[in-house]
Amino acid sequence: MDKKALYNLSYGVFMLGVRAGERKNGCITNTCIQVANSPTRIAISVINANYTCELLKESGLFTLSVLDKTVTFETIKHFGLQSGRNVDKLADISLPEDENGIPYLGWQCCSVLSCKVVSSQDLGSHTLFIAEVVDAKVLSDRAPLTYADYQNEVKPKPEKKQEDRKIVGWRCRICNYYYEGSELPKEFSCPLCGHGPEDFEPVYA
Amino acid sequence: MDKKALYNLSYGVFMLGVRAGERKNGCITNTCIQVANSPTRIAISVINANYTCELLKESGLFTLSVLDKTVTFETIKHFGLQSGRNVDKLADISLPEDENGIPYLGWQCCSVLSCKVVSSQDLGSHTLFIAEVVDAKVLSDRAPLTYADYQNEVKPKPEKKQEDRKIVGWRCRICNYYYEGSELPKEFSCPLCGHGPEDFEPVYA
Numbered sequence: 001m002d003k004k005a006l007y008n009l010s011y012g013v014f015m016l017g018v019r020a021g022e023r024k025n026g027c028i029t030n031t032c033i034q035v036a037n038s039p040t041r042i043a044i045s046v047i048n049a050n051y052t053c054e055l056l057k058e059s060g061l062f063t064l065s066v067l068d069k070t071v072t073f074e075t076i077k078h079f080g081l082q083s084g085r086n087v088d089k090l091a092d093i094s095l096p097e098d099e100n101g102i103p104y105l106g107w108q109c110c111s112v113l114s115c116k117v118v119s120s121q122d123l124g125s126h127t128l129f130i131a132e133v134v135d136a137k138v139l140s141d142r143a144p145l146t147y148a149d150y151q152n153e154v155k156p157k158p159e160k161k162q163e164d165r166k167i168v169g170w171r172c173r174i175c176n177y178y179y180e181g182s183e184l185p186k187e188f189s190c191p192l193c194g195h196g197p198e199d200f201e202p203v204y205a
Numbered sequence: 206m207d208k209k210a211l212y213n214l215s216y217g218v219f220m221l222g223v224r225a226g227e228r229k230n231g232c233i234t235n236t237c238i239q240v241a242n243s244p245t246r247i248a249i250s251v252i253n254a255n256y257t258c259e260l261l262k263e264s265g266l267f268t269l270s271v272l273d274k275t276v277t278f279e280t281i282k283h284f285g286l287q288s289g290r291n292v293d294k295l296a297d298i299s300l301p302e303d304e305n306g307i308p309y310l311g312w313q314c315c316s317v318l319s320c321k322v323v324s325s326q327d328l329g330s331h332t333l334f335i336a337e338v339v340d341a342k343v344l345s346d347r348a349p350l351t352y353a354d355y356q357n358e359v360k361p362k363p364e365k366k367q368e369d370r371k372i373v374g375w376r377c378r379i380c381n382y383y384y385e386g387s388e389l390p391k392e393f394s395c396p397l398c399g400h401g402p403e404d405f406e407p408v409y410a
Contacts, residue, residue: 010351035236039328123244128241
């Protein structure tokens with residue numbers, strides 16, 4: 001089985017907002033589909049280890065903010081790359097709330113759905129929630145962000161590893177002597193200061 | 206509730222292949238997400254009234270061909286806009302089959318998944334199937350088609366209705382006389398041939 005085949009499934013990107021009592025949280029997720037239209041039901045899948053999942057199991061209510069193409073990596077990082085167990089994500093950000101008092105993202109979004117869980121199924125790593133959409137609003141006419149957009153346009157590209165780059169020469173750290181060539185001979189010693197290969201650093205194209 | 210808010214959910218487009226005994230069929234669907242990675246599970250939602258859904262409930266096995274951006278409207282029309290109850294969709298098209306003998310689309314696709322249903326839930330209009338991915342293959346390095354791509358680039362645009370267009374004049378069908386103006390007076394008669402409004406046709410901007 002080539003698991004890369006699953007990378008070709010298409011997804012949106014969402015901020016999943018939850019609240020249990022006074023504990024509020026939000027995380028970034030990419031798995032939501034409408035699964036029935038009569039009555040209107042959606043399905044979302046949430047990682048069991050997530051704090052958001054814990055609060056959602058407690059309250060059974062959530063919002064789903066559909067991120068649009070103007071979303072910044074800062075937003076993704078704030079809600080998606082830290083845990084509500086360690087940080088109060090809503091401490092310094094004032095989010096709007098739906099009629100149930102559940103926070104949602106009021107910007108960088110094109111829609112928000114207010115949902116009530118009708119059933120859930122533990123699937124090991126994740127829990128699948130089926131939910132009734134109790135309210136839905138269009139927030140902007142901007143196009144939704146797809147997960148592919150996120151990967152290609154929002155997520156910062158890792159800096160090119162030095163190892164991947166072409167070495168064109170070596171410079172002596174001691175006297176600055178420059179040796180032209182991709183490989184420094186193993187027994188090389190600097191013609192100026194006499195130091196060996198361990199004191200040379202690569203120079204990249 | 207503004208149901209248009211749900212249009213901002215993002216989806217892929219798939220050919221769902223099924224077989225129950227010698228009855229084989231395939232339909233077009235846009236709802237599939239991976240819902241767990243350990244073990245690897247996907248969820249699909251299928252309209253209860255579909256013949257494909259009937260066969261799937263019988264066999265519990267399916268393939269999911271992930272359509273790529275080269276898909277033609279002919280393919281969508283063949284598998285998506287007619288029912289296997291009325292037409293044998295595989296009569297004139299020879300499709301490859303997976304190890305379980307389930308047909309899949311071997312072209313205009315970037316991945317194919319072979320799946321086994323582990324649970325299902327009737328949601329009224331649709332049934333939600335949770336399935337184990339038992340095999341998965343990458344078929345091409347082309348990008349997957351999103352449902353938005355389908356709507357914007359594959360689905361033919363409806364021809365602009367005559368009614369929506371602006372009438373700038375009327376032409377007499379009998380003698381070709383041209384009357385300038387959006388409305389032809391009710392009692393009008395052609396100054397050249399004497400015919401009435403029933404013999405005039407609109408001229409659009």
